[in-house]
Amino acid sequence: MYLKWFYIFGILLLAFNAQSQSTTPENEVYSIQDSLLQGSFMEVYLPDLIGWKFSPYDHPEYSSPDYDDSSWYTTTTPLREESAIPDSLWNGFGWFRLKVKMDSDELINSIIQNFGGTGAIEFYINDSLVFKKGNPSVNPEFQELKGFNNQLGDLYTFEKGENYQFAVKYSYHDYNFWNSFSFNRVRHDFGLSLISVKEINEFATFIKSHSGVNAAALVVLLMVMLLHFFLYRKSKIKDGNFWIFLITASIFIYSLAMNVDNFWSTSSFFWRAFLLGLTSLFSAVSIGLIPIVSHKVLEVKAGFFWKYFLHFILLSYLLDMVYRSTKYFEEQINLLLSLALVLAAIVGGITASIKAKKKKKKDIWLVAGSLITFPFLMLLGIVFIFFNIQHLLLLSLLYFFLFTIIPIGMSLYQGKKFLRMHSQLDAMVEERTSELEQAMKNLRQSHEDLKAAQTQLVQQEKLASLGQLTAGIAHEIKNPLNFVTNFSDVCLELVEEAKTELRVATKAQVPTGERNGIDTLLDNLQEILQTIETNLQKIYEHGNRADGIVKSMLLHSRGGSGKMELTDLNSVVKEYVNLAYHGMRASKNPIDVVLEFDLDIDIKEIPLVAEDFSRVILNLCNNAFDAMREKTGEPSYKPVLRVRTGKQNSTVLLSIGDNGRGIDPKIADHILQPFFTTKKGTDGTGLGLSLSNEIVQAHGGEIKVESTPGKGAKFIVVLPTSL
Incomplete structure (x- = not known):
């Protein structure tokens, strides 16, 4: 309108x-x-x-x-x-x-x-x-x-x-x-x-040019409208984009309806009237939106009048329809009122620009320039008509910019603001990237430190295991060494007796008739020598046993060769369960534990790294002893460690169970994780079960846990029977 x-x-x-x-x-x-x-x-x-x-x-x-x-x-x-x-x-x-x-x-x-x-x-x-x-x-x-x-x-x-x-x-x-x-x-x-x-x-040339310019203006308006609708939905800068979309959509509908009205050869008088009414309505809306959109885009507060200026415009539009139908005003008065409202809308936009200037906002000239240019373009159109200027190119450009100057100006302002934010975001991203790189560097260093600490803890765990093994070995070595010592003393005494007897026999001048006495003496000497031989055999046997124990200790402490070899599982299990037991008995908190073995004799040799797998047996037994130690204060409680082996399809099973307090279901999923422990102070590193799990997995097996709280726990090691 x-x-x-x-x-x-x-x-x-x-x-x-x-x-x-x-x-x-x-x-x-x-x-x-x-x-x-x-x-x-x-x-x-x-x-x-x-x-x-x-x-x-x-x-x-x-x-x-x-x-x-x-x-x-x-x-x-x-x-x-x-x-x-x-x-x-x-x-x-x-x-x-x-x-x-x-x-x-x-x-x-x-x-x-x-x-x-x-x-x-x-x-x-x-x-x-x-x-x-x-x-x-x-x-x-x-x-x-x-x-x-x-x-x-x-x-x-x-x-x-x-x-x-x-x-x-x-x-x-x-x-x-x-x-x-x-x-x-x-x-x-x-x-x-x-x-x-x-x-x-x-006239035909003008119509074609007008159609082309109108199509170009509609395309530009549509692009601006869709761009800011997309930015409104996707971008964080929602307010300005929404209002630019709103005023552009209003101008687009106005221009579209006006040109459909101009070029649609409909014979329906109703549709002609409807299109003209739609054109007038959105012309009023477009003008009425200028002040509030300018304030919203420039991010300044609008006064009461400018905030509700659109309502005044729509009211004037309705009154205009009523006045025109009742001939209440002359057309000249209606024209002057319309011109006054258009100029007021431009003043509202300029007011927003002045407020933004006081707030030292950047690039406001894009909005202010488009608002100031708009009335000058309208005045130029009147001049063209008044002086009958028939310059087709100038008329086309005038029409094009008359409809697009305000949306383009506001869109460029919003684009400049977006670019500034993008530059700021780039600087922030660069700063954050630098911080992340430093944090990553620190994290790598922490990771290296953690790996060093883990290696140290693993070594400490090995040393702790070696300490327990040494205690058991000391106990085992004590008995054979006692045999060696005792039998050595006896042999020395017997040797001395034999020497005495020999001396006596040598010195004695026995007549031929007393030969029987000499024979008796020689028989005694023979018996003594036989006893010495037996004792020496025992000394040799127990010495070899002590030597084997020491060799096992050395292999355990050095880690062995790491190669899998066919090994008698039952023998390894029995030996290291006993070592763990004697180590526990030699510790500062020994308990009486009944060892129950149920070893399947059909199990032959299986591929094992014996020196590694022995640690699994020691760790599982030691954990069982610790669990049962906590329950020893209960009346009529007798600790029992049950060790079983057996076959299951193509695997063998090693089961080590206790009748201690069992495992809390809340922590059952974590007990095989590194550094997880329920022991207080320095009693545990949290690596025993984790290392045992890694060793079993290296053998191609797995560890299963079964527990009944208050009644005990059972660890089942599943191993393949072949490589």
Whole structure:
């Protein structure tokens, strides 16, 4: 509505100019001269001619050149003015007659054109029907309105210097209702003009250019609208993007509806009225959004008036419809009010720019410049019309920027703000990246330190295991060494006795008759030597045993070769369970434990790294001893360690179970994790079961845990029978 008013204002100026050059023709014949041609396409707008005869009645002879219309009402002002026909004569129907003389060279060959928004028309020249739109009738029921926007008629050839009788049959019932949809046309303005044929090609060129510029403007508006809708949905900068999308969508709908109205050749008068109403509504919305959108985009607080300016605009739009339908205001007053609201909207946008300037915001010139440029473009359009400037390129650019300058300015401002934020984010990302690199460096160092600590803890665990093993070995070595010591003493005594006997036997001079006594002595010596031999065998046996124990201890402490070899599982299990038991017995907190072995004799040799697997047995037994030690205070409690082996398909099972307190279900999933321990202080490193699990997995097996809280736990080692 408001954008159109600037062009209407220009047309009114042209009409005023044409009126000031017109004079009442002599002898009631109006001379059509080249000086009356106006507009971009050199046309004569017939309702602007003065001296039309009017009758509110209907008769077929009214189109005849011979009919006497001297008693009809004669207009003294152009028909586009409301006062041209008195209210007492206009009832929605009438005939208009005007006798003219064709004195124009340009209009010898003319095309008749009708502008949109008029009622039903029949146009006669010398009683010949040359143009018809709809069906004009004095009876509203028989009137038929057509909704064509700009309709071209047939070619008519005039003779220069000849007189012609123009007669127009025109009806526009329900004018007040239809005109409220912003047709912006006086009730008796039938909207016919004569256009020179040679201007039609220029008119067609203008229409094509207008279509191209309009399509370009719509594409730009659509791109801006979709861009900011996408940014509104995806970006964190939501507020400004939403408001730019809103005002761009409003201008887009306005421009689309206006151009559909201009180029859609519909004959439905209702749809013509609807499109014009939609155009006016979104024109009002577009103007009304300028202040609040400017404040939102520039991120400044809007005052009460600017915050609700859109409401004032919409109210004025509704009042405009009511006033137009009731003729409460003259069109000139309505025009001035519309211009005032447009300028007020621009002032609201400039006010937001000033507030943003005080807050030292950047790039506000993009918004302020587009707002200031907008009214200058509208003023330039009026100047083009007033001075009849027919520069197609300038008109096209003017139209294009008139619809796109404000959305483009605000979109560029938002884009610059986004780029600034992007630069700030880049700097922040670079800073965070540097911090993360330093943190990663620290993390790697911490990881290396942790690996060193873990290696140290593993070594400590080995040493702890070696300490327990040493205690068991010391206990085991003690007995064979006692045998060695005792039997060595006995042998020494026997050797001494044998020496004594030999000396006696040697010195004795025994007669031949006493030989029997010597034989007895020799028998005793033989017995002593036999005993010495037996004792030496025992010394050798137990010495070898002690040597084997020491070798096992050395292999355990050094870690062995790490190669799998076929090994007797039952033998290894029995040996290291006993070592663990004696180690526990030699510790500071020994307990009495009953060892129950149930070893499957069918299990032969399986691939094992014996020195590694021995640690598994020691760790499981030691954990079982610790678990049972906690329960020894209970009455009638007898610790029992049950060790079993058996076959299951292609695997062998080693089960080591105790009757201690069992494992809490809450921690059952964590006991095989490194550094997890329930022991207090320095009693445990949390690596025993973890290392045992790793050793078993290295053998291609797994450790399963079964526990009943309060009754004990069982660790089942599953091992493959082959490599």
